[in-house]
Amino acid sequence: MIDVPMPPDDPANRPHWEAARRSVLLIQRCPACGRCRFPAARSCAHCHHVGGDWIEASGLGVIESFCMFHKAYWPAFQAALPYTVIQVKLREGIRVMSNFVASPGKSPSIGLPVRARFDPVRPDLTLVRFEPHV
Amino acid sequence: MNRSEMYPPAVAGVGTTRYGRFPDLDAYDLGQWALREALDDCGLTHADLDGLIVNRIPSYGRFAELCGIDPRYTLATPGHGRFSGVCIQTAALLVSSGTVDTVALVYANDGASAGTTYGGDASGYGGAAGAYGTTDAHWAPYGMTSPGAFHALMMQRHMHLYGTTPEQLGEIAVTFRRHASLNPGAVKRQPFSLDDYLAARFICEPLRLFDYCLINDGAVAMIITSAERARDLRQPPVYIRGASQASSFTGSSFPPEDFWAAPMQAVAKDVYAMAGFGPQDMDGLMIYDNFTPTVLFTLEGFGFCPQGEGGRWIADGHLRLEGAFPANTSGGHLSESYLQGWGLNVEAVRQLRGQCGERQIRTPHAIQYMAASPVVTSVIYGRTPA
Numbered sequence: 001m002i003d004v005p006m007p008p009d010d011p012a013n014r015p016h017w018e019a020a021r022r023s024v025l026l027i028q029r030c031p032a033c034g035r036c037r038f039p040a041a042r043s044c045a046h047c048h049h050v051g052g053d054w055i056e057a058s059g060l061g062v063i064e065s066f067c068m069f070h071k072a073y074w075p076a077f078q079a080a081l082p083y084t085v086i087q088v089k090l091r092e093g094i095r096v097m098s099n100f101v102a103s104p105g106k107s108p109s110i111g112l113p114v115r116a117r118f119d120p121v122r123p124d125l126t127l128v129r130f131e132p133h134v
Numbered sequence: 135m136n137r138s139e140m141y142p143p144a145v146a147g148v149g150t151t152r153y154g155r156f157p158d159l160d161a162y163d164l165g166q167w168a169l170r171e172a173l174d175d176c177g178l179t180h181a182d183l184d185g186l187i188v189n190r191i192p193s194y195g196r197f198a199e200l201c202g203i204d205p206r207y208t209l210a211t212p213g214h215g216r217f218s219g220v221c222i223q224t225a226a227l228l229v230s231s232g233t234v235d236t237v238a239l240v241y242a243n244d245g246a247s248a249g250t251t252y253g254g255d256a257s258g259y260g261g262a263a264g265a266y267g268t269t270d271a272h273w274a275p276y277g278m279t280s281p282g283a284f285h286a287l288m289m290q291r292h293m294h295l296y297g298t299t300p301e302q303l304g305e306i307a308v309t310f311r312r313h314a315s316l317n318p319g320a321v322k323r324q325p326f327s328l329d330d331y332l333a334a335r336f337i338c339e340p341l342r343l344f345d346y347c348l349i350n351d352g353a354v355a356m357i358i359t360s361a362e363r364a365r366d367l368r369q370p371p372v373y374i375r376g377a378s379q380a381s382s383f384t385g386s387s388f389p390p391e392d393f394w395a396a397p398m399q400a401v402a403k404d405v406y407a408m409a410g411f412g413p414q415d416m417d418g419l420m421i422y423d424n425f426t427p428t429v430l431f432t433l434e435g436f437g438f439c440p441q442g443e444g445g446r447w448i449a450d451g452h453l454r455l456e457g458a459f460p461a462n463t464s465g466g467h468l469s470e471s472y473l474q475g476w477g478l479n480v481e482a483v484r485q486l487r488g489q490c491g492e493r494q495i496r497t498p499h500a501i502q503y504m505a506a507s508p509v510v511t512s513v514i515y516g517r518t519p520a
Contacts, residue, residue: 005254005274013272039272045384065294065389067286068339073254073279082339085278087287087388095388097273110294127275 003076004121012040015054020126023118025059027094028052036092059116060133061090066100066108084108088130099129106132139230142519144364144371146236147176147357148480153321153471156351157247161191162200164353165242169201172355177368178236183357185228185237187221189213190474197240207234213243214265215424215467218475219503219511223377225358226513235359241476242353250349253280266507269387282346282425286338288389289427293340295442298430300340302445304331306426307344307468309453314465316455316493321350322469345426347467354476356483361519372483375500375516376408379509386508397510398435409500409514413438416514417498418485419453419461420478422505423468429453429461432506455493463493479503482515 007017016038019026027038032049036057043050066086072078086100086108100108101117115133120126149171151164159167165188173179186205188194190213198208207228211217218241225237266284267273292298308328314320326344334343364371380397382390406412413436421429430444438459439447453461464470464481471477482501484490495501503513 004277007275008271039269039387065287065291067283067290067341068336069277069283070336070339071253073251074274074277077277080277082336083277085273085276085283085287095385097267097276097278097388099276110291121275125275129276 004125005074005076006125010040012042016040017125019054020118020128021120023126025057025116025128026054027057027090027092029055036094038094038096057116058091061088061114061130063087063100063108063110063112063114063130064089064095065110086114086130088114096128099127101129101131140232141230141360141362143226143229143358143374144361145356145374145483145515146359146364146367146371147172147178147369148483149173149175149355150319150477150480151353153319153350153352153473155246156244159244159351161242161244161353162197164244164351165191165197165240165355166200168242168353168355169238169240172238172357175369176357176364178357182236183238185225185234187211187225187237187239189217189221189239189241189476191240191242205234207237213474214507215422215474216505216507216509216511218479219377219505219513220379220509222356222358222374222479222513223379223511225356226374226377229358229360235363237358239356239358240353241355241473243473244351245472246350252349253282267387268383280338282341283338284389285425285427286341288393288431289340291389292393292427292430296445298445300332300342301328302449303345303426303430304328305449305451306423306429306453307331310423310462310466311344311469313455313463313493314469316491317464317470318491320465320470321348322465341425341427344468347424348469348472350472352471352473352477354473354480356476356479370487370517372486373516373519374513375411375520376405376514377512378404378408379511381509383508390508393431393435394506394508394510395435395441398432398504398506399437401510401512402436405502405512405514409516410520411500411514411516415500416459416502418463418482418495418501419459420482420501420503421461421466422475422478422507423462423466426468428506432504435506435510436504436512455495460495463490463495475503475505479513482513486515486517
């Protein structure tokens with residue numbers, strides 16, 4: 001998987017992608033109410049405070065759901081079929097979509113504790129994927 | 135329809151194109167074709183229209199220009215299936231308030247000929263594109279895309295929480311295909327068995343090929359006017375007894391934890407009160423079936439069965455033509471045609487008029503349309519006024 005589609009080059013999310021290349025998971029937190037959010041947004045959807053801080057997340061969470069793609073909607077994913085997408089809820093209360101990385105024979109399951117790992121997939125892109133956390 | 139309405143609304147005319155692949159026709163051609171059919175159905179002309187609501191037609195202005203009409207009210211809506219119910223609700227409100235007399239609602243879809251894949255691209259329909267997962271582009275590098283995958287994630291959780299089985303989902307696909315086999319206008323008419331369903335390839339596991347709706351070209355038009363006016367026209371009026379909407383956008387970048395139960399409960403309460411009917415009074419159901427799990431979530435959310443019991447309830451055969459709540463008698467999006475809710479609303483009207491031939495429900499009085507998504511809508515149609 002080298003030519004994976006790039007995320008939108010959104011200046012608001014650049015701190016997240018730059019930190020991923022240093023193996024750090026950054027998410028946004030509202031300085032007023034303390035709620036976390038991601039992807040980045042200019043204001044908080046809960047308290048409507050304008051502005052946000054980047055904080056380092058624990059990288060720990062649980063799998064809420066998962067699915068396995070048998071169809072490649074992008075040519076780059078053809079060779080990876082079938083591949084798994086997981087929906088993870090982080091300790092900080094936010095959700096992310098990601099991939100599951102584990103030793104052969106280990107499959108994702110709902111409720112499984114996972115931790116973030118950082119996988120460079122292109123020179124300019126490191127993905128935040130998840131592996132079982134025991 | 136609501137407490138203060140001056141002019142109770144009714145559906146006077148419906149029109150549909152053939153469904154399939156029409157590479158020589160664009161969305162404007164298809165929309166005009168459906169509109170001509172709808173006007174002919176009720177005996178009105180373009181000159182009688184003072185309202186226009188278009189859905190999935192690129193330019194409302196070009197469409198009106200091509201039709202040669204100058205409405206007093208014009209509205210264009212995005213090509214997300216949830217908007218069929220929104221458009222019908224809006225038309226009913228416009229008519230009932232006296233703002234306009236007669237509204238044409240026109241939907242056209244040239245998705246098959248345009249090569250729309252509903253995943254991966256940024257066409258406005260695929261990749262969820264804000265429809266399912268409002269920050270979807272952010273997750274593209276992880277391979278997450280498509281409304282189908284969004285529903286696959288939801289279904290996986292439903293199976294985990296409640297023990298829902300692939301066989302129970304399969305009953306939906308098998309039933310709607312059997313209904314389509316009785317519909318000469320359906321794109322897919324060859325019945326299949328539960329074994330065929332299970333043997334079909336996965337698209338996004340746990341969802342298989344027959345859990346997905348079709349991709350085809352086609353168009354639909356509806357003419358909504360006051361009940362009083364509709365009574366003077368060519369067809370018996372079908373009364374809009376209730377129409378309601380609720381939403382769940384907060385956190386909607388991700389699948390909803392409650393399978394959209396909260397907005398569905400709000401809409402159910404509202405729409406049954408407006409109509410003066412309860413779920414047990416429905417003679418037929420038209421359930422938005424972009425994917426089979428949506429049907430299951432809808433039945434639970436609107437209270438036809440308890441939360442988590444949808445799979446077992448469906449497996450009992452309630453949705454079959456001979457069952458207690460015949461559903462998607464046209465074959466729906468899964469087998470008749472992908473018309474993003476519009477085809478199901480037309481089917482409700484034709485059933486209440488008694489025009490459905492072999493798939494006719496015996497003497498229906500009330501039929502309910504329901505759509506579950508981040509925007510939930512429902513419309514209850516009746517053969518008699520309130």
